[in-house]
Amino acid sequence: MPQVTFTRNIQRHVSCPACQVDGxxxxxxxxxxxxxxxxxxxxxxDDRGALRNHMVVFINGTAIRDRVSLTDxxxxxxxxxxxxxxxxx
Amino acid sequence: xxxxxxxATRKGLFTLDRGRGGASEWSVSRTAFLGVPVSMVLPxxxxxxxxxxxxxxxxxxxxxxxxDGGDTWExxxxxxxxxxxxxxxxxxxxxxxxxxxxxxxxxxxxxGGRDEPGVLWCGTLPGGLFRSPDRGSTWELNQALWNNPSRxxxxxxxxxYPGIHSIVIDPKDSRRVTIGIxxxxxxxxxxxxxxxxxxxxxxxxxxxxxxxKFDSDIQDPHRMVACPARPEVLWVQHHNGVFRSRxxxxxxxxxxxxxxxxxxFAVAVHPAKPDTAWLVPALSDERRIPVDGKVVVARTxxxxxxxxVLRDGLPQRHAYDLTFRHALDxxxxxxxLAFGSTSGSxxxxxxxxxxxxxVTANLPPVYCVRFA
Numbered sequence: 379m380p381q382v383t384f385t386r387n388i389q390r391h392v393s394c395p396a397c398q399v400d401g402x403x404x405x406x407x408x409x410x411x412x413x414x415x416x417x418x419x420x421x422x423x424d425d426r427g428a429l430r431n432h433m434v435v436f437i438n439g440t441a442i443r444d445r446v447s448l449t450d451x452x453x454x455x456x457x458x459x460x461x462x463x464x465x466x467x
Numbered sequence: 468x469x470x471x472x473x474x475a476t477r478k479g480l481f482t483l484d485r486g487r488g489g490a491s492e493w494s495v496s497r498t499a500f501l502g503v504p505v506s507m508v509l510p511x512x513x514x515x516x517x518x519x520x521x522x523x524x525x526x527x528x529x530x531x532x533x534x535d536g537g538d539t540w541e542x543x544x545x546x547x548x549x550x551x552x553x554x555x556x557x558x559x560x561x562x563x564x565x566x567x568x569x570x571x572x573x574x575x576x577x578x579g580g581r582d583e584p585g586v587l588w589c590g591t592l593p594g595g596l597f598r599s600p601d602r603g604s605t606w607e608l609n610q611a612l613w614n615n616p617s618r619x620x621x622x623x624x625x626x627x628y629p630g631i632h633s634i635v636i637d638p639k640d641s642r643r644v645t646i647g648i649x650x651x652x653x654x655x656x657x658x659x660x661x662x663x664x665x666x667x668x669x670x671x672x673x674x675x676x677x678x679x680k681f682d683s684d685i686q687d688p689h690r691m692v693a694c695p696a697r698p699e700v701l702w703v704q705h706h707n708g709v710f711r712s713r714x715x716x717x718x719x720x721x722x723x724x725x726x727x728x729x730x731x732f733a734v735a736v737h738p739a740k741p742d743t744a745w746l747v748p749a750l751s752d753e754r755r756i757p758v759d760g761k762v763v764v765a766r767t768x769x770x771x772x773x774x775x776v777l778r779d780g781l782p783q784r785h786a787y788d789l790t791f792r793h794a795l796d797x798x799x800x801x802x803x804l805a806f807g808s809t810s811g812s813x814x815x816x817x818x819x820x821x822x823x824x825x826v827t828a829n830l831p832p833v834y835c836v837r838f839a
Contacts, residue, residue: 391526392542417542421526425547425569432525462525 380452382411384418385461392418394460404435405448407458422460432463469798471839472805473517473537474813475505478831480519482537489817491824493805497537507793509576510536510839513584516602517839520545520573528573528591532603536839546570546589546597546606559629561622566593572626577634580641588644590631594621596646598660609660617651617665620684624649624706632792633691637698645716647691647703652683653716669719672707674752689732690792692744700741704734704792709746711771722771727758733795735804742770745797745820747790747806755789762786764806764820780823781814788812793835807833 380401384394394415401407405427412419424430429445436442436459442450452458470485472493479501486492500521506528507520517533519540530545551568558565571592579586579598589597589606596609612618621629626649633647642659645666652667667683679685687706694700699715708729709722723729728748737743746765750758757763762781765774782788788808795806804820807813811830814823 388526391523391529420529420545421523424527426550426567428569430525430527 379454380407380456380458382407382458382460384422385459387462388418388421388460392421394418394421401452403448404437404442404444404450404452404458407452408435408448408460432465433460434463435460468800468803469838471510471536472796473508473510473835473837473839474807474830474833475508475519475793475835476807476811476831476833477504478502480505480508480537481830483813483826491815493813493815493824493826495827499537499540500531504834506834507573507576508835508837509578509587510837511578511587512799512839513578513581518576518587518603520576522572528570530573530589530603543603544599544605545573546591546595546599546608548595548608557619559622560619564627566628569593570595571628572630574630574632575634575646577636580636580638583641586641588634588636590634590646592623592626592630593628594618594630594648594651596631596634596660611656611661612654612663615663617684620682621648621651622685624687624689633688635691635693635698635701637693638695639698643698643715645691645693645701647688649689650685650687650706652686653688653691653701653703653719655716666716667719668717669712669721670703670705670707670710671721672705674707690734692734692736694736694738694741696739697741700736702734702736702744704731704746706730706752709734709771711744713741720771722767724767724771724774725765726774726776727763727765730755731790732792733790733806735795735797737797737801738799739801740768743768743801743819744771745795745804747795749789756787757789760785760787762788762808762812762814764804764823766820775820777820777823779821780816780825782812786810791834793837794833796836796838798838803838805836805838807836809833 379398399410474481482497484496509518575590587599597606635645637643667686670686688703701712710719764777788810813826
């Protein structure tokens, strides 16, 4: 199962503990991570379900390419990091 | 007289309470959301709830509410745009960029009428107007305005996208709502948002091409306020000057007499005297600084025929404070005002501006000042 870790920066506003979830695309993985934590969803994704403009997601150290439909593939043993882009700071 | 005010800033929300010494005795009593931009604050005079809109650089715009005047806060729902119809894309006609159907910023919050407890109105970037029936627990986009074909003419003013910054609910008829849009003119509904009319006749924009400068739906009202006792009288600080309406926005008259400049962002009107209004002029569009480095407030008591330039107690040497559109407020008595600046200063008066007192010069840039 992919392991998802959220930036410390976000924890100040909404609790986002690291978790292991099912999913083969980053969209599925994030939806699974947010399924029990709907408040956190809006901190990472916008109204359209796209990645927020100043957020970044890494899969095994590589930033995702499809920030709108979130179709990047996620290997079963992947490490996923959700963090803020410095552009928004 | 109000003994409390809320100041929303680039780095948090500040609650100030008044001591016994009048205008010189305001002090910060509480902070909230420190380090986070607070784009708007609304103390709801109907029920003591306070609402704070925060705009996280990374995590988006959120809304928080307090049931106890700011002692405790809980996050409530932020307005959310419904999905755009498949294949539909609205583009800014001025710059040909797509307008996202997504919340960018909460720029205006107002209480509904006295006869509709818990109702809130919210103006946003990129131009959507929302209504909540339940103190911000749920929100609904006003589709009639959002889908109005005239919206295609709107464009951003100081922002990437158009935005609703002013919402006036008629105290005598809650169904009558007037809004100001940068840049999209002034719009009025008489039926709680079912239909809308653009009413900016008389406004003009000298900075536009000659054939467009009188178009109603591209006007840039920076801030619009109405006299609560005479809600048909509206004042607007516009990008191109100052305008006043005496007929509920059906027509607007250019107020050219403002001294020392007709440019600025903020305007306030007396709650009972529609001819008394205050502005905080800046030099010009190209140079958004006080005229001659002197912070002043312009006040009229005769509907704009003449203006007093009020400077007692305000910095008069090398001061470069700009006052944003929501950063000037007058309380329910009409005697007490406060305004804040981009340089973090906050001033108050107890005599309609004849004398000012510096509360602090060390706040973060001030976005919004509101008396409780």
